[in-house]
Amino acid sequence: MSIVKAVRGVxxxxxxxxxxxxxxESTARNVFxxxxxxxxxxxIFEETQLFARGVGEETDIVSKEMYTFTPxxxxxxxxxxxxxxxxxxxxxxxxxxxxxxxxxxxxxxYYIGPQFRRERPQRGRYRQFFQIGAEVIGPPGxxxxxxxxxAEVLEMLASLLSELGIRGWTxxxxxxxxxxxxxxxxARLREALTPVAGQLCANCQRRAVTNPLRVLDCKTPQxxxxxxxxxxxxxxxxxxxxxxxxxxxxxxEACGVPYEHDHRLVRxxxxxxxxxxEFVQRNAAAGEGELGAQNALLGGGRYDGLSxxxxxxxxxxxxxxxxxxxxxxxxxxxxxxEVRLADAYIAPLGEALNAPSLALARELRASGLRVELxxxxxxLKKSMETANKLARAVVILGxxxxxxxxLTVKSFATGEQTxxxxxLRELTAVLAGNLQS
Numbered sequence: 001m002s003i004v005k006a007v008r009g010v011x012x013x014x015x016x017x018x019x020x021x022x023x024x025e026s027t028a029r030n031v032f033x034x035x036x037x038x039x040x041x042x043x044i045f046e047e048t049q050l051f052a053r054g055v056g057e058e059t060d061i062v063s064k065e066m067y068t069f070t071p072x073x074x075x076x077x078x079x080x081x082x083x084x085x086x087x088x089x090x091x092x093x094x095x096x097x098x099x100x101x102x103x104x105x106x107x108x109x110y111y112i113g114p115q116f117r118r119e120r121p122q123r124g125r126y127r128q129f130f131q132i133g134a135e136v137i138g139p140p141g142x143x144x145x146x147x148x149x150x151a152e153v154l155e156m157l158a159s160l161l162s163e164l165g166i167r168g169w170t171x172x173x174x175x176x177x178x179x180x181x182x183x184x185x186x187a188r189l190r191e192a193l194t195p196v197a198g199q200l201c202a203n204c205q206r207r208a209v210t211n212p213l214r215v216l217d218c219k220t221p222q223x224x225x226x227x228x229x230x231x232x233x234x235x236x237x238x239x240x241x242x243x244x245x246x247x248x249x250x251x252x253e254a255c256g257v258p259y260e261h262d263h264r265l266v267r268x269x270x271x272x273x274x275x276x277x278e279f280v281q282r283n284a285a286a287g288e289g290e291l292g293a294q295n296a297l298l299g300g301g302r303y304d305g306l307s308x309x310x311x312x313x314x315x316x317x318x319x320x321x322x323x324x325x326x327x328x329x330x331x332x333x334x335x336x337x338e339v340r341l342a343d344a345y346i347a348p349l350g351e352a353l354n355a356p357s358l359a360l361a362r363e364l365r366a367s368g369l370r371v372e373l374x375x376x377x378x379x380l381k382k383s384m385e386t387a388n389k390l391a392r393a394v395v396i397l398g399x400x401x402x403x404x405x406x407l408t409v410k411s412f413a414t415g416e417q418t419x420x421x422x423x424l425r426e427l428t429a430v431l432a433g434n435l436q437s
Contacts, residue, residue, distance in 0.1 A: 001325035009127030020328055021342050023220045023340070024164060025112055027133050028322075031160045032110045035152070037134055038111040042090040044116075046081040055311045056270025058123045058210045065117040071143055083116035088271070088303065088319050089310065091135045096312030106149075110134035112324075123329070130324040133300075136315030137307070144316040147244050151303060152276045153318055157298065158257045166330055169297065171258065171276045174265035175245040177237045179273055179305050184237035192410030196226050200410050211286060216264045228303055232263045241274055250274055271309065275318065276301035281330055297330060298322040343369040344431050345387035351376035357397050360422075367428045388412050398400035 006012060013021060029039075034057065048068050067083040086091055091109055095098075100107050112132050121127060136153060138144035154171060161169050162214050189212045197208040200215070200223050207214040218227060246308075252259055267276050278299040300320025307315035344364060348357040354376045361371045372390045374383050380396075387394035396408040405422040409430055420430050 002027075011126065014114060016340055017328075020331060021324070024324065024327060024331070025132065028110075028112065028160060031163060032155065033107070033132060034348070035156050037108040039108045039110055040091055040094060041113070042084070042087060042094055042111065044114065045081045045083050046090055046093065047379045048082040050081055050089050050093055051085060054092070054210075054271055054306055055086065059270060060211075060214070061117065063121050063210075069143045072224055084115045084336060085115055086321065087111055087113070087115060087131060087133055088135060088321070089306070091319075092137065092303075092306050092312070092315070092317070093234040093310060095137055095315065096307060096310065097168045101313055101315055104127050104139060104142060106136060106142045106144055108136050111364050113171035122325040124152040124323070131321045132317060132324050132327075134320035135317055137315050137319075139313065139315055144318075145304065146366075147247035147275075148251055150248045150270060150318050151255070151257075153255050153300075153320065154248075154252060154259075154277060156256050157320065161279060163299070164327070165334070166281065166297065166327070166428050167278050167334060168281050170260060170282055171252075172262040172265050172280060173245075173249070173252075174233070174258045175237060175241055176233055176266055176272055176276050176301070177274065181236060181241060182213075185231070185233050188236065189215070189230045190214070192230050194259055199226060213266045216266050216324040225262065233266075234263055244274055267299060267419040270307040271303040273304045276319075296323070297327060319399065342368075342372040342391040343393070345372045345374060345382070345383075347378070347383035347387060347390035347394050347396050348376040349380060349383075349396065351404065353397050353399070354434050356402055357381055360395070360397065363424050364428065364431070367424065371427065384410075395427075 010111045026218050032039075047065070051062055051066065057063065064086050069082075070078060070080055083265075090118065091111065095107060095109075106114075113130065114128050115131050116128055118127060119125065127212065134153070136144065136149050143254060145148060153174075157167075158171065176365075177185065190208070193208040193212055193215060200208065201218065201220040204215045204218050204223055206221070216230065216233075234242075244424075249259070249261075262278075265276055265278060275298075278296045280295045281297055282295060291311075298320055300318070302316070302318040304316040306317065307313060346357045346361050348354050348363075357373060357376070361373045362372045366420060372387075374386065378386070385393060392413060393409055393411050396410070400410075401407050401422075408417060409420045409424055409427075410417040418430070420427050
């Protein structure tokens with residue numbers, strides 16, 4: 001009988017890999033807390049029309065990549081459901097459904113969880129992938145339209161990447177204008193693409209017809225000279241959009257966050273307006289980042305019309321999503337993560353010492369130490385070998401130690417072996433000292 005394996009495009013996360021994932025998520029939660037964000041948890045599947053209306057029917061996500069199904073039986077009522085391919089639309093749906101606008105205040109919400117897209121699996125890209133994201137949304141008059149909101153989100157992300165230890169990041173910034181300005185630019189772009197579309201890659205030939213803005217985001221090397229000659233969206237912006245963008249830049253400069261104005265930067269979803277951004281990682285020597293040509297760590301932008309597009313009130317907002325899978329790759333590429341060792345391994349000398357050893361482990365764990373528990377059936381040599389792999393120190397508990405209330409402790413860092421009182425405070429202090437050594 002063949003072994004049942006994980007489906008292509010998904011994978012298991014095992015220790016010690018999950019230690020890095022947990023550190024990233026813990027750091028993100030701590031940063032978001034300082035900026036007064038609260039966590040929101042939305043369903044993993046939504047009505048398909050939420051993404052068709054919100055994200056855009058001609059986007060690659062909706063047209064090619066969604067996992068859509070109709071539940072069997074009467075319970076689903078023939079309703080088309082989709083595993084969420086992104087989470088902004090779901091957060092805005094929840095904002096509308098729960099009448100969060102009634103408070104009159106900004107809603108600052110973050111999420112951490114899986115998303116699903118049926119795309120070709122590759123390094124850092126999976127069909128079930130994980131995102132850390134946040135949204136700032138509110139009714140007119142709450143400050144949700146202010147360029148300082150855009151700058152605050154970007155400054156927060158710069159702080160997060162720095163606290164995570166990500167090196168070599170660059171913030172790319174652009175404005176795609178308002179929804180009322182964009183049709184005129186798209187018409188200019190479509191006209192400019194008509195004579196050259198046949199020279200572009202197959203994807204761009206399709207996008208030139210269905211979604212011309214996405215041509216600007218093409219990464220195919222041979223297409224770049226042609227794309228560089230296309231009209232710039234900046235030249236089609238009205239004075240208010242330019243003023244908004246310049247105010248964002250001024251705020252970033254005031255707080256010392258570096259950025260580059262990338263005139264070609266667009267996002268792949270229809271709901272984006274005005275400010276769009278990406279944080280990428282570059283390797284100055286190689287001309288690319290730790291992640292190769294696909295070097296984006298995260299991206300986002302403003303979406304002032306999304307709420308109306310899915311049937312809600314006017315609610316300008318801005319948000320972002322971090323590809324957690326790719327963030328893990330970037331951190332792992334910078335320095336190999338060390339195996340997280342236990343503070344102590346308790347080695348009972350004989351099965352009769354198993355129960356007292358468990359009691360000791362319980363006390364040490366309650367004091368905040370990470371403790372591995374051995375087994376009295378092991379010979380001493382096996383216990384020491386196992387302890388050396390799993391912990392920074394071993395605590396030996398034999399009949400003599402039990403009778404005298406003096407435990408034998410060996411530090412693997414120094415090789416020193418000492419007798420320590422069974423007193424919890426003294427033992428914890430010794431093990432904590434060993435941890436710092």
